[in-house]
Amino acid sequence: MKGGGGGKEPPVEGEVSGKRPKRKCLQWHPLLAKKAPDFSEEEEEEDEEELEKEPVLCVESGAQEGESGGMEDESEEYSSEQRARRPMNAFLLFCKRHRSLVRQEHPRLDNRGATKILADWWAVLDPKEKQKYTDMAKEYKDAFMKANPGYKWCPATNKPVKSPSHSVSNARKKVWSLPSNPSKESSAAKKHPKTDSTPQLNFAMADPNKMGGLSMLLLAGEHALTAREISSSSSQTGCADVVKHTGKSALFQLAEISSSPVQPAGGSKNAEDTSSLTHVEASGPSQPSSPDLPKSCVKSPLFQLAEQISSSRPQSASEGRQCGQSALFQLAEMCLASEAEKMEARSSQPSGGSSSLCAQHSLSSRVTEEHEDTAELPITTTSSASSSSSSTSGSTSSSPTDTTPSYLSPCKTLKKKKKKKENKDSYENPASPKKPKKRHSPESDLDSVMFTIEAVAKGAWGSEETPRKKAHPSESESSPIMDQSPAVKKKTKPKPKKQLKLKDDDAEEEEEGDEETYKPQDVEMKTEEAPLTPKDECENEPDMKVEPPVGVEDTTPHCSPLHPTELEEKDTDSKPPQTRQEDREQEVKPETCGSRKSERSCKGALYKTLVSEGMLTSLRANVDRGKRGSLRGSVSDHEGGWNDESWGFSQAATSNPKKLKKSKSKEETTPGLGKLEEEFEKKFNSLPQYSPLTFDKKSVAITKKKKNSTSSPPEPPKPCKGSSSSQKKTLFHKIVNKYKHRKEKSSATDKDVVPTDPTVGAETSPVLKSGSPCMSPSPEPQKVLDTPVGSQKRKARKSKITHLVRTADGRVSPAQEDKSKDQTKNQDEKPFSQETLCNRGVCYNDPISVESDVTDASGGLPAFFSLAALAEVAAMENVHRAQRAVSIPTEGQVKDMAPVLISCADQ
DNA sequence: AAGAATGAAAT
């Protein structure tokens, strides 16, 4: 049948069933590049407008591939083929958001069942609410389209490519990365990749967006601190602009270089490159073995930085990169600090102590460590890392290796598998689920933010470093300082698997686990109200992203190692995973802790240099991104805007520092990926999550109104939890199967309507839960309108439904089951719903959310923190830090910075 | 790998 689909598929992919191998799970893709030019709210609308500008971004590589972009390109090369996944529609978004809930309620239910339920919910959902999703979907789509102008939902028929199948399994590519070129489908050579791969191009994209992001962050901070945004915004912008080109590109290049394994040569090659880089930084230009031009460009700035730093720090010698990092960090910090300071006194010399810079210190200390640890370290970082993370890295490396592009990357598959595994585990061990995951409440976000920043900065350009650490974890000197390394290790061991998407999954899984555990009791009890659901998860959800994978608890994101003493404290605090407060404290602590060092001397110079080069900008951008990612969960405006920036890297960073590292090993390739996802997530999270309760209400209401509503469609039978669950379950399956069957048949041949069991009736109450525990939905038979119910795929509809409808009087045996199920479900749900709703939903702030269903809908955002709020908090934190940190010499630094900044601003 | 669901897009 699919003939129409274009012949492309059938022949091509014959392997599967004629269809193309669907890649399922990837993340949707990031692209969306929109930019948020200013932090102001333009985002909402301007998407489109800006778009025009953006296009560049899309094109970026210019080559048609689209992907060439920088970092990602490696994978991307092939990507052209892969083409981005289409954006999710409203329903899918809804599903994604609520599936976990459903699952919680019915752990036993399989996905399909869940989907059905979701469909029901969806059907019931108020238009307003629906609209939210719809809007988001649209937004999403728009962004996506912008990103890839020529994108077609259906792959061009042309794609004769061939074989996607074999080459590698197609893993996910990171489509997200860049917009595929519009033409890609048309003919374009899919593969140019390599040529472009050279870093040179760099991202056109970087500019505008990044700036925006950065500026946003900074601005936000400023606002919070002082009210003055003025100069800052303008100044920043201006600076950014100037720098833009160079800066970003440079940064990116670095990142790419470091991260990108692209080199065909394989590990060795990578090593070389890296080394070259290192050299450059550290020793200077003299060493540059690498012929690559682009790099050289980058180098210079870096190099300078390195030098300066090194000068400041006596020791420096071999490891340039460290220096580089530190420098970057410093810069980042400086930027932040500077901005803060600016407000106060930008005049000439603010002696203000606001310096803060804990990060800096930490970094520096860290650097030192590294220094000692590995002067030479295997630069291979990438390669080494890859080796460690066998699968992922392997894939990555391999791909780049060949000249011939293996079209697909195995990623997807792997991912899925991984996920699955984990899920399984979780399932098996219910206990595990809870674990540490501390759900961070908003506060934690801050923490994460700081953390993120560091991570990001590091990750961004220092991919080298990270991996390296991993590779040689402790080894030589295990200075107490390293918090990360240990953490990393732990994590790695426990769950090396999921790196990318963990968050959601984890959360869900966990939830599930919890639920399951509880459930049994409930079932047995059958108490109507079932108090159970303790669910602390509430917080969880919102933060999920931030939260590291359950893994080990160590997740604590410490900012950085500090002095030993402090360190100790920190550790202590951090260790206990349980409390949130602790987490917070942690956050604070790190800040507090700064070890002081005098590095300020160079800063000014560095700063300048960076600025000139543009590094700063990029740096800042990175920082912002990181911050933003973690911070901004809210996305107050529904449309907020997807910034490509966001799409960039954050994901890993945000979620955990560890991840970052890990990710590198795993997929360094996709540095950017995270951001997009993150952005998406934020938005996604901002979407209201409705509790079952809500649906109940609605459903009821609807039922009354419409009466039929979903009635006919078989309610998704829910497996109940009770002891009998098994039976029910079985039944459930049967039913399901029937439906399925039905559907299939129908599609295949209308003829059979599945007369099958009349008994099946079971329509049960329309929609899910009616409120009363016992009640049976039966009351309203209303029959069906023709409206297509949602459930059974489209085909099924009326005719089928008909038979489904419960018999006049009642239910047939099967029906009974269903009912019972429903009842149970209802019970559970209700209780849950309320609590759940409160908690999870949205809630941080208000309880309102519960009712808010409706309200929410209208209102728009639930209570997520608004970006501004977050920013504020962040700002505050900074201030505090500064205050606390007073002892730190940073002041000087600050001073230095100020002038620089100013100058920058002027420019 | 199939499949449940909905929707957007393409055919």
Next chain:
DNA sequence: ATTTCATTCTT
């Protein structure tokens, strides 16, 4: 009108 495919994840 019909077919693809996006997401999730069990079976």
